[in-house]
Amino acid sequence: MGTTAGRYRVMRLSRRFEETMHDQFGDGQVPGPLHLSIGQEAVAVGGCAGLRTSDAVISTHRGHHHCLAKGARPDRMMAELLGRTAGYSGGRGGSMHISIPDIGLIGTNGIVGAGLPIATGCAYGFQAQARDDVAVCFFGEGATGTGAFYEAINIAALWKLPLVFVCENNQIVELTPQEVHVAGELWRRGESHGMPGVRVDGNDVDAVADAVGAAVVRARAGDGPTLVEAVTYRWFGHYAGDRAAWRVEEEVQQWRERDPLIRTRAALPAEQADAIDEGIEELIGSALAFAQQSPVAGPEAIFPNHYASAS
Amino acid sequence: MTTTTDVPTRALKVWQGINQALVEEMERDERVVLVGEDVGRPGGPYGVTRGLRDKFGDLRVRDTPISEQVLVGLGVGGAAVGLRPVIEIMFFDFAMIAMDQIVNQAAKFRYFSGHDLPLVIRTMAGAGGPNGAQHSQNFEAWYSAVPGLKVVMPSQAADTKGLLKSAIRDDDPVLFIETLGLYTTRHDVPQVDEYLVPIGVADIKREGSDLTVVATGRLVDRSLEAAAQLAEEGISVEVVDPRTLQPLDTEAITASIRKTGRLVVAQEATAQYSFASEICALAVEECLSELKAPPVRVASPFVNVPTPVPLAESRAPGVDDVVAAIRKAMA
Structure with missing residues (x-):
């Protein structure tokens, strides 16, 4: 994802993945909650641009874009969301429980803030094994309200862990606006710990890639963690079905006009962009077909994978 | 019986068994790390981990800030990327702070990902020091009710050593409950290279x-003492130590109940919604026709643990309480 075309392609994939799943949700085909990241794609794609497979990404309840940017297969993700046996968790987990350690995706997560301790653990694991891999922890601004966030930034700074904190500030926490949740400036939260902080335009994929990329290089070199605040906007409600009726329509419109996909697409020759879009439509079509052809997970699917001996 | 007369043994205190298990496993496998509050320099509040930091360095024996959520997260994330961490939560009471990481994260990692999570969470339970109501509790039943977790609670030094070694080699998250009141009790430990007790x-x-x-923790030795007393009166008591609470060896327990037809369950925890209740349910469901008397639970009263040692000790069930329960079941 070092090129504009590569970055646009993954953002487009994420956008079309979620639009397709949103449609499926509307048709009653998604047997679980669906948290859409539409509008926030540049944070995930820019954030993962400088990563390799052995690096770890820790995601959130709103994490389809992180999964796809880290290399998850859209067909198996769709199968998971549709409750099919070919899904990453056999169709039992759904959107908030996709975890693929083989590609360094240490999970989306149903508990806000819970990824921060795990990311700290991944970074400690790399450090203790003298690996030069890094952990990138995505979390929303809502997660900075948890104690786990402060525990994590303290230990990460204290131990100079190879960890990049990416605060994906989409300006709405669940069902309430940010002013209900956040005091002060998020990007400065690490300051008193001696941790560099930076705020970037989270709708500019190259700006995110540059900021997180520099932090990744720093972490890989053993120079410790960085906090990156990427300011973006959530187009939809907290979950599919939440109309977020309290929001001012003009605000939503303003942010839609700052669509990260339009901005990145504009930097590409039109023909190339069209070709990418066509390729993604084919990919989404075949992924959906794959998911729909997979059997619906039945009652027997709930039993495996609780313990090693019975896996 | 675990020990046999064929193998040379040495009397060790329980804490020494833990220390030996950690040293042996860390020497055997460099992926094993020990992480916790005060585990390094001071060797823990009761000296259980003394000497380890000097032997293995401060990356593998890591003192942490007072941050229980991240402490367990270090284990979850570390295990997810190739370590085999042993996390120490100083007092079982502090595990409440890390409940999300233990219950919502560690226990569900395999369920979501299909991948191993070789993580041991060591902690210390029960009364035995002047520690009071926030440093003395027994929560083993809570965690034993969580799918995806294994819960080990040994009582004697040999079992403690052999089970800790097995827990470290296990590919599932294991909550390893040590009992404060037993740390300095001494038992024979077989002196063999690979002393493993299966989970x-x-x-x-x-x-x-x-x-x-059926007894756990401190009540194992107390039940053995009660059994010895009653043997003089011609009452023959069998003492079963489950050693692992999850998965529970229901076969061994029901076989013993079927053989004797009478059951007492003895534990330091309070009785309501407890391990003892689980064993009574097992007996009623599986062995009702063989039971000659109703099962009896021996447990601490449903009150908090007081701080002064004499009061704390008066709360915990003693040998006399076990004897009285046996007499009741024999009547």
């Missing part, structure tokens, strides 16, 4: 024919 296997600490006592 999920109960041990009959004393054979008998009239009544089965």
